[in-house]
Amino acid sequence: MTIIINAITPNFVAEIYDVDLAQPCAEDLHAIKQAFWKYAVLIFGDQKLTPEQHLRFSEQFGTVEMDRVLAAEHADPRLGHAFADISNLNREGKIWDKASRQRLYKEGNKLWHTDSSFKYKPGLCSLLYSTSIVPIGGHTEFADQRTAYDALSPEMKARLQGLIAMHGIEYSRKRTGFMEFEQSEANRLPPVPQLLVRTIPESGRQSLYIASHIGAIQGMGAAEAEALFQQLLAHVIQRQFVYTHRWRVNDLVMWDNRCTLHRGTDFDDMRFVRDMRRATVSDVANTCEQAGVAVPA
Ligand code: OGA
Numbered sequence: 001m002t003i004i005i006n007a008i009t010p011n012f013v014a015e016i017y018d019v020d021l022a023q024p025c026a027e028d029l030h031a032i033k034q035a036f037w038k039y040a041v042l043i044f045g046d047q048k049l050t051p052e053q054h055l056r057f058s059e060q061f062g063t064v065e066m067d068r069v070l071a072a073e074h075a076d077p078r079l080g081h082a083f084a085d086i087s088n089l090n091r092e093g094k095i096w097d098k099a100s101r102q103r104l105y106k107e108g109n110k111l112w113h114t115d116s117s118f119k120y121k122p123g124l125c126s127l128l129y130s131t132s133i134v135p136i137g138g139h140t141e142f143a144d145q146r147t148a149y150d151a152l153s154p155e156m157k158a159r160l161q162g163l164i165a166m167h168g169i170e171y172s173r174k175r176t177g178f179m180e181f182e183q184s185e186a187n188r189l190p191p192v193p194q195l196l197v198r199t200i201p202e203s204g205r206q207s208l209y210i211a212s213h214i215g216a217i218q219g220m221g222a223a224e225a226e227a228l229f230q231q232l233l234a235h236v237i238q239r240q241f242v243y244t245h246r247w248r249v250n251d252l253v254m255w256d257n258r259c260t261l262h263r264g265t266d267f268d269d270m271r272f273v274r275d276m277r278r279a280t281v282s283d284v285a286n287t288c289e290q291a292g293v294a295v296p297a
Pocket residue numbers: 086109115126128138139140141262263264265278
């Protein structure tokens with residue numbers, strides 16, 4: 001079979017038709033990968049995927065993360081370790097409590113971020129599959145950090161050259177008011193260095209690499225670093241760089257975490273059930289290592 005690629009924007013988002021991700025042939029997989037490196041966000045509608053099939057397709061892109069941020073006793077056992085639970089359900093499958101730890105923690109998904117930049121070996125791509133959607137809100141927005149980089153002034157590009165930011169899950173959670181990491185969770189995920197500008201190997205394109213996980217930039221005071229982050233974020237999320245995905249049931253959306261930002265939009269989570277599961281594929285190495293830049297101590 002040959003897939004059909006329908007560009008939704010010229011170089012950022014495409015919808016792929018005529019493929020069953022439960023059993024893609026080698027030719028389809030090759031074409032999907034080529035499209036993915038070109039666009040960075042791919043949408044596959046009307047997919048019927050078991051968790052195993054979802055996982056098997058994800059593994060075509062690399063190693064799937066098995067470590068979750070919250071300690072096991074707080075993690076949701078509905079899905080096992082291979083998936084992030086992107087739902088508003090508790091472990092009994094009921095809508096969560098308003099004051100629950102999961103709910104506070106997942107407020108962070110409403111900030112512009114890229115998955116797992118707070119891990120030394122960050123996220124390469126994420127594959128999010130919807131099984132239940134809500135009638136109002138609950139969209140996912142994506143921003144293209146490559147085209148946003150291209151549009152920066154030469155002065156800003158020169159200023160960013162070689163800068164290293166510190167990314168930490170504690171930083172993004174502080175921005176939402178979630179302060180209660182347990183010691184074991186905090187110890188597992190200390191802040192890590194990542195380049196602020198990176199090159200994507202498959203396309204050769206340069207990209208900004210910012211996220212709400214950023215808490216410091218090397219060689220800068222805290223106020224200057226935060227001001228630079230906010231300035232860059234405001235630039236990246238201008239409407240010409242942003243696509244809003246309005247979910248349908250059984251959509252699988254995959255995005256390149258190396259060169260995009262995303263966030264979930266608000267919905268009435270105490271009333272409607274939104275249920276999705278996400279597999280996250282790890283990048284091959286830390287961004288500094290990939291660029292041959294000395295990793296700061
Ligand atoms: C994610 C995420 C946002 C949303 O799955 O990584 O940030 O819309 N999701 O649920």
